[in-house]
Amino acid sequence: VDIARLLKSFSHILRLLENVDYVRSFVRYNNKRRSGPPRGVRAATRCVIARDAGRTRADAAGIQQFCxxxxxxxxxxxxxxQYLHRAPTEQDTVTLARDHSRDCFGRDRARHDKDDRKGVGSALRDCRTLFVHYGGAGGLSASEVQQLATENFGEWGRIRKVYVVPAKTLVFVQYEARCSAEFAKEAMQAQGLTGSGAGEVLEIKWANDDPNPGVVRQVKRRRKCLCEP
Ligand SMILES: [Zn+2]
Known part of the structure; x- marks a missing residue:
């Protein structure tokens, strides 16, 4: 048996395996038909930053895409x-804001939102507000929902404002940074509000406009800046 040849083929196999790993993660990130749990069913898993965050290959390689x-x-x-295992920070906000064509997960943004406002989000509209439907927890008071939403959504980034519309079981969560909103949208989709005790399943979309008049003015100003070349 030729040992040198055996070793060579062994290292060749190792390299092939590494490629398989790379191809698999590439396919995962480009699979557009990725489907979550059916409507009204809670997601099977939930991220807990304090427990799950940690360094990955992306930190060593300087990759600015979140997993x-x-x-x-x-x-x-x-x-x-190959992607970051933590929530976006203030520093990431500055870096990520330079590229309007992709979201914090590295997914291409469309020029406009999809009709159902569920997707990656628009490249032209700097939306930081999430539209959250909390159907099952309609028995809670507005101040209870305000409190729970602030706690639950605060895990993913700094919140600027939480605005509850109890009559429609809606809560609008506005973040300081767009990447925090993007991260939270994935993290909280089909989750419940921890501490509510009700069986709600959150349904999250991009907010059209925050109903708060001050925010509407802000959004208009930002849109104008983004649309001007
Ligand atoms: Zn990962």
Whole structure:
């Protein structure tokens, strides 16, 4: 038996395996038909930043893309993941704001929102507000929902404002940074509000406009800036 040849083919196999790993993660991130749980069913996993966050290969390689599976609490790659396993920080906000064509997970943004406002979000509209339907928890008072939403959504980034519309079981959550809103949208989709005790399943979309008049003016100003070349 030629040992040198055996070793060579062994290292060749190792390299092939590495490629398989890369191809698999590439396919995962480009699979547009990825479907979540059916409507009205809670997601099977949830991210807990304090428990799950940690360094990955992306930190060493200086990659500025967050792991969407980490946000959903279901990444199995752990420290070997090619994407970041943490929530966006103030520093990331500055870096990510330079590129309007992709979201914080590296997914292409469309020029305009999809009709159902569920997708990645628009490249032209700097939306930081989430439209959250909390149907099952309609028995809670507005101040209870305000409190729970602030606690639950505060895990993913700094919140500017929480605005509850109890008559429609809606809550609008506005973040300081767009990447925090993007991360929270993935992290809280089909989750419940921890501490509510009701069986609500959150349904999250991009807010059309925040009903608060001050925010409407802000959004208009920002849109104008983004649309001007
Ligand atoms: Zn990951």
């Amino acid at each position: 969407v599976y980490f946000a959903q609490g279901c990444c199995t790659a752990g420290p070997h993941c």
